[in-house]
Amino acid sequence: MLLIMLELQTFEALFRENHAHCLAFATHYTGDAHVAEEIVQQVFLRLWEKRETITITGPVKAYLFSAIRNTAISQWRKDVVRSEKETGYGKISETTTGAGEEVKELERLYRQALDRLPERCREVFVLSRQQNMKYAEIAEAMNISVKTVENQMGKALKILHQELKEYLPLLTGFLF
DSSP states (O other): EOOOOOOOHHHHHEEEEEEHHHHHHHHHSSHHHHHHHHHHHHHHHHHHTTTTTTTOOOOOHHHHHHHHHHHHHHHHHHHHHHHHHOOTTTTTOHHHHHHHHHHHHHHHHHHHHHHHHHHHHHHHHHHIIIIIHHHHHHHHHHHHOOOHHHHHHHHHHHHHHHHGGGGGHHHTTTTT
């Protein structure tokens, strides 16, 4: 478990070490270098602002990639709303509709893959990735050992990786 209570010097080192990877990931995810730079800056700014209260479990890069993905999705949703307002309610441009349909299709495939997981595996995965619970919290809630939680997460990730392998470039940082 990595607890981060950042000091300026530590934060600067973290930024220098991860900025290029984060920018590359965000650019790949958004398809726009300028938007990617804004997103990466937002993520690092929030990390700095919440430095005294934030707890990161697992690899820092995975946390950053997840934050970038979430920020990009949030930004995309705001853009859709803005587009709807500009073109009139209920009238979304064709490109936005196409992107929205792709996201809906990906969400549908993800839910199907999740439904195919064994029950315990799915429950552990959902608690970890969607409820943001720590392994120890999951173990306590399910009355199982932390090692069992780790094994079930590994199994879930392996199955989802296989089920969704065609879509991995879009899901990197989200599930894996």
